[in-house]
Amino acid sequence: MQNSDSGERISEAGFDLDQVDRLLTTTRAVRKRLDFDRWVSDDLIFECIDLAEQAPTGGNDASRRWIVIRDQELKDQLGELYAEVGTIFINARGRLDGTGHPKEHIVSSSAYLVENYAKAPALVMLAIWGIHDDSGRPGLFDSAIPSAWSFNLALRSRGLGTAYATMLNNKSEEVAELLGMPPGLTTLVCFPVAYTKGTDFSAAPRRPASEITYFDQWGFTRQRPSDDGTARVADGQGVVAEIDTDARPRAVWDVITDISMPAQFSEEFLGAEWTSEGDPGVGSTFRGRNSIPDVFDWETDCIVTAWEERTAFEWRVTDTENPGAVWRFDLAEQGGGSRLRFSMLIGQENNGTVPMALRDPAKEQRVLNRRRDVLRANMQRVVEGVKAIVDGD
Numbered sequence: 001m002q003n004s005d006s007g008e009r010i011s012e013a014g015f016d017l018d019q020v021d022r023l024l025t026t027t028r029a030v031r032k033r034l035d036f037d038r039w040v041s042d043d044l045i046f047e048c049i050d051l052a053e054q055a056p057t058g059g060n061d062a063s064r065r066w067i068v069i070r071d072q073e074l075k076d077q078l079g080e081l082y083a084e085v086g087t088i089f090i091n092a093r094g095r096l097d098g099t100g101h102p103k104e105h106i107v108s109s110s111a112y113l114v115e116n117y118a119k120a121p122a123l124v125m126l127a128i129w130g131i132h133d134d135s136g137r138p139g140l141f142d143s144a145i146p147s148a149w150s151f152n153l154a155l156r157s158r159g160l161g162t163a164y165a166t167m168l169n170n171k172s173e174e175v176a177e178l179l180g181m182p183p184g185l186t187t188l189v190c191f192p193v194a195y196t197k198g199t200d201f202s203a204a205p206r207r208p209a210s211e212i213t214y215f216d217q218w219g220f221t222r223q224r225p226s227d228d229g230t231a232r233v234a235d236g237q238g239v240v241a242e243i244d245t246d247a248r249p250r251a252v253w254d255v256i257t258d259i260s261m262p263a264q265f266s267e268e269f270l271g272a273e274w275t276s277e278g279d280p281g282v283g284s285t286f287r288g289r290n291s292i293p294d295v296f297d298w299e300t301d302c303i304v305t306a307w308e309e310r311t312a313f314e315w316r317v318t319d320t321e322n323p324g325a326v327w328r329f330d331l332a333e334q335g336g337g338s339r340l341r342f343s344m345l346i347g348q349e350n351n352g353t354v355p356m357a358l359r360d361p362a363k364e365q366r367v368l369n370r371r372r373d374v375l376r377a378n379m380q381r382v383v384e385g386v387k388a389i390v391d392g393d
């Protein structure tokens, strides 16, 4: 990458990265800021579809078809169908408005679209020849999704916006009837297309790549990029195990904050006792007992470094500044239940793994990964055990 005279970041491929990144990070689902009073020309829609058609297709076949709905009567009928599916959003808005619930904003925005869908100057539907048959072959609707997103990006670059509206997929027979579509097609999305009111949109909060990217093995994280691609102590090696539960975060929280609970499922962790007084919270301490049978028994002094009810419980081993390990449970609502994420980070010192890993640089990755194999297996048992407790499986 080089910086141009005017300070732009120009990539090796000649792209202005500030502009490219702005497009990729600020193409939002737009609903309340769609300008229904401003006309969108066919010309612009053709242009955006031509750009979107550059997206990949399985087998390089040309099976995508676009239907632009301009006729107000048809838009109204599609709007009614959309609203039939979307009543869940209208009802949920009634419950969530003013509560500060994390989904309040998206529900209110989605409900607004349900009520105003037919006002868009154009509804643009993407369909593809073929019916998904679970055959695993590419080329059916998997081939439509990349171009659907390119269409979003093309709109955004030209001052227009939309939301990736899929609810009409639940009314595919009625839609086919209204639009005169023959059998053998799958519809994927029907975009309400309009200019946006203003063009300033922000990047959305998303998990950083380092938390959701695994290297070589499922669940093996790397805090920082590695110089040579191999796992090195210095880059912060971690492990993640996740599970979805039917139970709500409240029930899961009570289980994961029982510090001896993992002993029921882990083959290494034997139990723990609080060593501080009072209700647990940040700064509380406990001692954990561990054993690798016939090899090694050891105890760890742990300090709680995050305690957010129903959201996060983190503790550090030995020393908060130079922890031997950082262990953490994260909880989030997922569907009607919860997603539990159990993660750990191998510290730079104060543990048994690092001296072994650093003894021979040629074996550093192997030592780290062998240790992580064991940790992952135990952590997986723990999250499955938590699920069994809270869901009663």
Ligand SMILES: Cc1cc2nc3c(=O)[nH]c(=O)nc-3n(C[C@H](O)[C@H](O)[C@H](O)COP(=O)(O)O)c2cc1C
Pocket (backbone or CB within 6 Å): 027, 028, 029, 030, 031, 106, 109, 110, 113, 163, 164, 165, 166, 167, 168, 204
């Ligand atoms: C597969 C898929 C289906 C979606 N269906 C709808 C929909 O039917 N109605 C709607 O208003 N938004 C829909 N969305 C948009 C999401 O709600 C939106 O992307 C999400 O809230 C995140 O907002 P952002 O894209 O601005 O980051 C859908 C998105 C995807 C990827």
